[in-house]
Amino acid sequence: xxxxxxxxxxxxxxxxxxxxxxxxxxxxxxxxxxxxxxxxxxxxxxxxxxxxxxxxxxxxxxxxxxxxxxxxxxxxxxxxxxxxxxxxxxxxxxxxxxxxxxxxxxxxxxxxxxxxxxxxxxxxxxxxxxxxxxxxxxxxxxxxxxxxxxxxxxxxxxxxxxxxxxxxxxxxxxxxxxxxxx
Ligand code: URA
Numbered sequence: 001x002x003x004x005x006x007x008x009x010x011x012x013x014x015x016x017x018x019x020x021x022x023x024x025x026x027x028x029x030x031x032x033x034x035x036x037x038x039x040x041x042x043x044x045x046x047x048x049x050x051x052x053x054x055x056x057x058x059x060x061x062x063x064x065x066x067x068x069x070x071x072x073x074x075x076x077x078x079x080x081x082x083x084x085x086x087x088x089x090x091x092x093x094x095x096x097x098x099x100x101x102x103x104x105x106x107x108x109x110x111x112x113x114x115x116x117x118x119x120x121x122x123x124x125x126x127x128x129x130x131x132x133x134x135x136x137x138x139x140x141x142x143x144x145x146x147x148x149x150x151x152x153x154x155x156x157x158x159x160x161x162x163x164x165x166x167x168x169x170x171x172x173x174x175x176x177x178x179x180x181x182x
Pocket of ligand 1: 021035036037038039042047048049050051053054075152
C-alpha cells in the first residue's frame, strides 16, 4: 500500500511533492494519530510529523507514556499542499481511500484526530474542532475517535495546550495507561 501511495497521481498535489508521506509506527498500535497533511519537513523526508508540530506531538505522546513506536502516525492527505494551505475537497476525496484502508488494516482501538480536517472527515461532520474536541465519538465504521487540537495550532496558541492535555488524559484513561509523573 505504501508503494501505491508513493506512485499516486490521483490529484494535483502529486505534481508539487518531493515525497509522499504514508505514515509510520506500530502495525498493532494502541492509538492511531491522524493529522492533516505533510508540511515542508515531512515532504522533504517522507516521514510524518517530524517538523515543529511533530516535535510537540512526540512530547504530547510521551506525556501519556507513549513512544512514537507504540502508535501509528499518519495524515488525512499523503502529499503536501502548496504553502501548507488547507486540503481541498477533491484532494480529500482522492486521498481518503488510503486512510480508510490504513485504519482497516491497523484495527486500532482508538484514533486521535488532530485538527478540523481530520476530525471532520473521520466523523463525517461539518462541525469544527472547537465544538468537536474533548469528547469521544464513533465513526460510521465503528472506530472510536477523540478529536483534539492540532499541535501546529497549539504552537500558535499556547493557551490551547491545557485543552489538549485534558483530551489526552481521557485517551490515556480509556487505554488504561499510567500517566508518567513529571
Ligand atoms: N502537520 C500535519 O498535519 N501532519 C504532519 O505530518 C506534519 C504537520
